[in-house]
Amino acid sequence: MSFCDSNGDGIGDIPGIISKLDYIKELGVDAIWLSPVYLSPNEDNGYDISDYYSINPEYGTMEDMDRLIAEADKKSLKIIMDLVINHTSDKHEWFQKSRQKVEPYTDFYVWKKGKNGKKPNNWGSFFGEDCWEYDALREEYYLHLFAKSQPDLNYRNENVISAVEDVMRFWLSRGVAGFRCDVINIIYKDSYENGRIRPALTGFEHYISTEGTHRILNRFNRNVFSKFNAFTVGETVFVTPKMADDLVNPERCELDTVFAFEHMETDCFKIKWFLRKFSPDRFFSTLTKWQNELYWNTVYFENHDQPRSVSRFGNDEKYHKRSAKALATLLLTLRGTAFIYEGQEIGMTNFDFTDITELRDVESKNIWALSGKLRFPKFLRWKMIKEKSRDNARTPMQWDDSGGAGFTNAVAWLGINSNYKTINVKIQESDPDSVLSYYKELLILRKHSGALNSGSFKEIYRKNAVYAYERQYKNERLTIIINLSSKKKKSPIIGKTIISSTGNKEISSHLAPYEAAILIT
Ligand code: ISL
Ligand code: CA
Numbered sequence: 127m128s129f130c131d132s133n134g135d136g137i138g139d140i141p142g143i144i145s146k147l148d149y150i151k152e153l154g155v156d157a158i159w160l161s162p163v164y165l166s167p168n169e170d171n172g173y174d175i176s177d178y179y180s181i182n183p184e185y186g187t188m189e190d191m192d193r194l195i196a197e198a199d200k201k202s203l204k205i206i207m208d209l210v211i212n213h214t215s216d217k218h219e220w221f222q223k224s225r226q227k228v229e230p231y232t233d234f235y236v237w238k239k240g241k242n243g244k245k246p247n248n249w250g251s252f253f254g255e256d257c258w259e260y261d262a263l264r265e266e267y268y269l270h271l272f273a274k275s276q277p278d279l280n281y282r283n284e285n286v287i288s289a290v291e292d293v294m295r296f297w298l299s300r301g302v303a304g305f306r307c308d309v310i311n312i313i314y315k316d317s318y319e320n321g322r323i324r325p326a327l328t329g330f331e332h333y334i335s336t337e338g339t340h341r342i343l344n345r346f347n348r349n350v351f352s353k354f355n356a357f358t359v360g361e362t363v364f365v366t367p368k369m370a371d372d373l374v375n376p377e378r379c380e381l382d383t384v385f386a387f388e389h390m391e392t393d394c395f396k397i398k399w400f401l402r403k404f405s406p407d408r409f410f411s412t413l414t415k416w417q418n419e420l421y422w423n424t425v426y427f428e429n430h431d432q433p434r435s436v437s438r439f440g441n442d443e444k445y446h447k448r449s450a451k452a453l454a455t456l457l458l459t460l461r462g463t464a465f466i467y468e469g470q471e472i473g474m475t476n477f478d479f480t481d482i483t484e485l486r487d488v489e490s491k492n493i494w495a496l497s498g499k500l501r502f503p504k505f506l507r508w509k510m511i512k513e514k515s516r517d518n519a520r521t522p523m524q525w526d527d528s529g530g531a532g533f534t535n536a537v538a539w540l541g542i543n544s545n546y547k548t549i550n551v552k553i554q555e556s557d558p559d560s561v562l563s564y565y566k567e568l569l570i571l572r573k574h575s576g577a578l579n580s581g582s583f584k585e586i587y588r589k590n591a592v593y594a595y596e597r598q599y600k601n602e603r604l605t606i607i608i609n610l611s612s613k614k615k616k617s618p619i620i621g622k623t624i625i626s627s628t629g630n631k632e633i634s635s636h637l638a639p640y641e642a643a644i645l646i647t
Contacts, residue, residue, distance in 0.1 A: 127139060127142075127161070127163075127184075127185055128468065128520055128521060128522045128523055128533070128538075128539075128540065129142055129143055129146065129468055129523050129533075130142030130143060130145060130146050130523065130525070130533060131522075131530075131533055131534035131535075131536070131538075132145060134534065134535050134536045135184070135534075135536060136530075136534050136536040136537050136538050136539050137184050137185070137534075137539045138185075138522070138523075138533070138534075139184065139185045139186050139190075140163065140181070140185050140186035140190040140191055140193075140194050141186055141190055143158070143160075143194060144190070144193060144194050144197050147197055147198060147201055147203065148201075149551070150203065151201045151203060152566070153466075153471060153562075153565065153566060153569065154565075154566055154569030154570060154573065155203070155466065155569065156202075156203065156204060157203060157204035157205070157206055157303060157357075158198065158203060158204070158205055158206065159206040159207075159208070159306050159359075159465070160205065160206070160207055160208060161208050161430055162175060162207075162208040162210055163181055163182055163185045163186075163191065163207075163208075164176075164177060164178055164179075164180065164181065164182060164210075165177035165180045165181065165182050165183075166182055166215055167215055167217050167275070168182070168184075169215070169273060169275045169276075169488055170272065170273055170275070170276060170488050170489075171430070171486075171487070171488075171520070172208075172210075173208075173210050173272070173276070173308060174210075174213070174214070174215035174216075174217075174273070174275055174276050175210055175214050175215055175218065176214070176215040176217040176218045176219075177218065177219070178293040178296075179293070179296060191300070192300065192301075195300060195301040195302060196301070199301065204302075204303035204304070204357070205301070205302045205303060206302065206303055206304050206305060206306055206357065206359070207297055207302045207304075207305055207306070208305070208306050208308060209293075209294065209305035209306065209307045209308060210308040211279065211290050211293070211307070211308070211310075211313065212271070212272075212278060212279065212308060212309045212310070212312055212313050213270065213271070213272060213276040213277055213278045213279060214276070214277065214279065215275060215276065216274075216275045216276070216277055217275075220234045220235075220289075221234070221235060221277055224237070224264075225261055225263045225264045226263065226264070227264065230285050233280055233282075233283045233285075234279060234280060234283060234285070234286055234289075235268050235269070235277045235278065235279060235280055236268060236269035236277075236278050236279075236280050236315070236318075237261075237264065237266045237267070237268055238258070238266060238267050238268075238269070238318065239266055239267070240258075240260070240267055245258040245267060246258055246267055246269075246318060247318055247319065247320050247321070247329065248320045248321060248323070248328055248329065249269075249271075249320075249321055249327075249328055249329030249330075249332075250324075250326060250327050250328045250329065251270060251271055251272060251273075252271055252272050252327065252363075252489075253272055253273050253488065253489045253492045253493070254326075254399075254489070254492045254493045254496045255273070255274060255492055255496075257269060257270055257271050257329075258270075259274045259277075269315075269318075271309075271312065271333075273488050273489075273492070278315075279313070281313050281314045281315075281338065281339075281342060282314075282338075287342060287345070290346075291346065291349055291350050294346070294350045294351075294356075295350055295354075298350070298354040298356055299354075303356065303357055304351075304356040304357030304358050304359075304382075305356065305357075305358055305359075306358075306359050306360075306361065306385075307358060307359070307360045307361060307381070308361050309361055309362075309363055310339070310343070310360040310361060310362060310381070311334060311335045311339055311360060311362040311363065311365060311369070311373065311384075312330075312333045312334060312335075312339070312363065313339050313342065314333070314336045314337075314338030314339040314341075314342060315332055315333040315336070315338075316332050316333065316336045316337075316338065317332050318332070319332065325397070325400070326397045326399075326400075327397070330364065334363070334364050334365070334369070335362070335365060335369040335372070335373070340372065340373070340378070340380060343360075343373070343380035343381060344378065344379055344380050346380075347379045347380055347381075348379065352379070357382055358381045358382045358383070359381070359382065359383045359384065359385060359424060359463070360373060360381040360383070360384040360385070361384070361385045362384040362385060362386065362387075363387060364387065365384065365386050365387070367386075367415065367416060367419035367420050368419075370384050370386050370420055371419070371420055371421070374420070374421075374422065375421075383422060383423075383424045383462075383463055384424065385424050385426060385429075385465075386416060386420075386423075386424075388412050388415075388416065389409060389412040389413055389416065389427075390432060391412075392404060392405055392408040392409040392412055393405075393438065393439075394514075398514050399493060399510050399514060401509065401510060401513060401514075404438065404439060406439070406591040406593070406610040406611060407588065407589070407590070407591065409439065409610070410588045410593040410610075411588060413456075413460060413593075414585045414588065414595075417460060417461055417462075417583045417585075417595075418583070418585075422461075422462060422463075423460070423461060423462030423463070424462050424463050424464075424465060425457055425458075425460045425461075425462040425463070425464045425465070426457075426464070426465040426467070427439065427453060427456075427457055427470070428466075428467035428470045428519060429465070429467050429519070430467070430516065430519060430520055431516050431519075432467075432516075432519060433476050433513065433514060433515075433518040433519060434469075434470070434474055434475050434476045434518055434519050435450075435453050435470065436449055436450045436453065436473045436474075436475055437475045437476035437518070438476070438513075439453060439610065440452065440453055440610070440640065441612055441640065442473075442475040442476070444612065445612055445639055445640045446473060446475070446549075447473065447559075447560070447561055448627050448628060448639070448640040448641070449610075449627075449640040450473030450561045451561055451564045451627035451640075451642065452608055452609070452610060452627045452640045452641070452642035453610075453642075454471075454561070454564055454565050454568055454627075455568065455606065455608060455625075455626075455627060455642035455643070455644065456593075456606075456608055456610075456642065458565075458568045458569065458572050458578070459568075459572075459578055459597065459604075459606045459644060460583070461580075461581070461582070461583040461597065464572075466565070467519065468523050469519075469523050469524065471561065471562055471565040472524065472549055472550065472551055472554050472560070472561055472562050473549060473561040474519075474521075474523075474524060474543065474549060475543060475545060475549070476512075476513075476518040476519075477515070477517050477518045477519075477520075477521045477540075477541065477543055478543055478544055478545070479512075479515075479517070479541060482494055482511065484517075484541050485511070485515055485517045486517060486520075486539070486540050487515060487516045487517045487520070489515075489516055490511055490515040490516065490517060493510065493511065494507065494511055497510065517540060520540055521538075521540055521541060521542055521543050522534065522538045522539075522540065522542050523551075524542070524543065524545075524546040524549055524550040524551065525550060525551045525552060526550050526551065526552035526553075527546065527547040527548075527550055527552065527553070530542065531546040531550065532550070532551070532552070559629070564625075564627070567625055568625065571624065571625060571644070575599075575602065575604070576599035576600060576602055577597040577598055577599040577602040577603060577604045578597055578604065579599070580599060581597040581598045581599030581602070581604075582596075582597065582598050582599070583595060583596075583597060584596045584597075584598070586605070586618075586619070587607075587618040587619070590611075590615065591609060591610050591611035591613075591615065592607070592608070592609050592610075592611075592615050592617075592618065592637065593607070593608050593610070594606065594607040594608070594618055594619055596647075603647070604624070604644055604645070604646065604647075605619060605621065605644070605645045605646075605647045606642070606643070606644050606645070607619060607633060607637065607641075607642065607643055607645065608641075608642035608643075609637035609638070609639065609640060609641045609642065610640065610642075611639065611640070612639045612640065613639060614636055614637065614638060614639060615636065615637045616635065616636060616637075617633050617634070617635060617636055617637045619633065619645065619647065620632075620633055620634050620635070621633055621645035621646060621647045622645065622646055623643040623644065623645055624643075624644045624645065624646060625643065625644050626641065626642065626643035626644075627640060627641055627642040627643065628640075628641045628643075630643070633645060
């Protein structure tokens with residue numbers, strides 16, 4: 127956890143979050159999504175849960191969690207927990223009992239005999255390893271679509287489904303408002319046949335958004351979500367708009383919203399490691415497609431798995447401030463529920479690590495090793511990791527210019543970006559022209575605007591890194607324009623600005639580099 131360390135062990139924690147609730151409230155958001163805080167050996171940053179009913183002592187206690195929920199509630203902030211149920215940690219009691227065939231856990235996971243001394247099928251894992259691991263005790267292989275310490279649960283087993291429902295009820299009864307459901311569109315595997323050979327993730331056609339998954343989500347909704355009026359956002363990998371629509375269509379009663387990925391694939395060929403140059407036009411056309419095809423979207427440019435947006439889609443040097451503001455304009459004016467990742471609101475940049483040993487992420491370590499084994503040229507391996515490591519966004523929050531960046535007074539669990547002296551909350555809070563102040567202004571505007579909240583979306587221009595669209599609700603119509611490049615561009619529209627990344631009060635014939643604005647037209 128990288129938000130705030132309250133007890134000087136270098137690790138962010140729940141009391142740390144409580145101490146910053148005023149900051150979060152003042153930013154102008156309505157809810158906080160916590161990455162997993164459950165008991166976990168932390169081999170994948172908490173996404174490997176060993177007990178769904180307790181809090182990781184590194185992060186605090188159950189009392190701290192209750193206090194967080196209560197204190198947040200006093201400020202009308204909701205708490206959304208991460209629900210990681212495709213897999214557990216291999217340290218989870220369910221898995222340990224399953225290995226020993228102790229009932230009712232025997233079939234809690236996906237166990238298979240090998241085929242003629244080989245793995246059960248040819249599927250690949252998300253983290254660049256094999257996805258079958260042989261267990262010497264049970265003398266069978268188990269499936270793990272992520273790290274080998276993350277065995278997949280078996281959703282053909284009724285007992286698994288009800289055990290997970292119990293977990294959800296437990297947390298909703300404690301007062302959390304809902305869940306961000308980790309890789310929720312892959313929980314039910316249709317078959318365990320070999321997959322079509324692909325450069326990565328062979329086998330995924332057997333588990334992406336299957337009918338079985340829809341059936342289970344509908345059941346979760348009927349039995350649990352609806353009973354607690356819970357909000358759900360599903361993390362849904364490789365979804366098309368049609369698949370996403372089937373998950374969020376209110377008539378089907380499954381999820382409220384989903385995180386799609388296609389706009390995050392505009393600087394790669396489908397798989398993040400297959401790099402290609404970021405194309406603003408591809409980014410914009412993907413956004414338009416999703417805005418038009420899904421009746422309600424989530425809008426996000428960052429999270430704990432993605433590099434920092436200002437480094438990736440903007441310019442984190444010469445136009446740091448302006449491009450961070452331009453991206454903020456886009457984020458908060460598209461139609462949908464917007465998510466801001468900690469530090470995005472001050473324009474935090476990619477981690478400036480200079481050696482692979484500075485990284486903690488299991489995925490980065492695996493890919494580094496795999497690309498070495500495959501004899502990728504050194505410069506390419508480095509470029510891949512440098513651009514795409516998930517640790518880019520996991521460095522500690524930069525609160526001030528003191529030693530531990532105000533995050534900790536000890537050595538932080540992951541390196542602090544050396545730009546913390548110039549990019550931090552303290553400086554930006556007292557500067558009306560800062561990225562932080564801009565986020566706050568935009569969030570206020572958004573709160574008071576029907577057009578931005580729920581108005582229609584209409585693209586009006588997209589070419590050469592310039593994008594413009596309209597949002598309209600009743601007789602309120604706003605036009606948003608953005609130049610996502612470091613070149614001056616001809617403007618397709620003119621008008622007075624309500625807010626702009628450059629501070630310009632008017633857009634006339636040209637757009638400055640990274641100029642973005644909301645206009646009344
Ligand atoms: O980040 C990715 C690869 O670099 C994604 O493919 C990611 O693995 C995928 O989006 C699933 O992510 C979620 O589940 C993982 C966990 O490691 C991620 O942090 C989480 O967001 C396994 O639980
Ligand atoms: Ca701590």
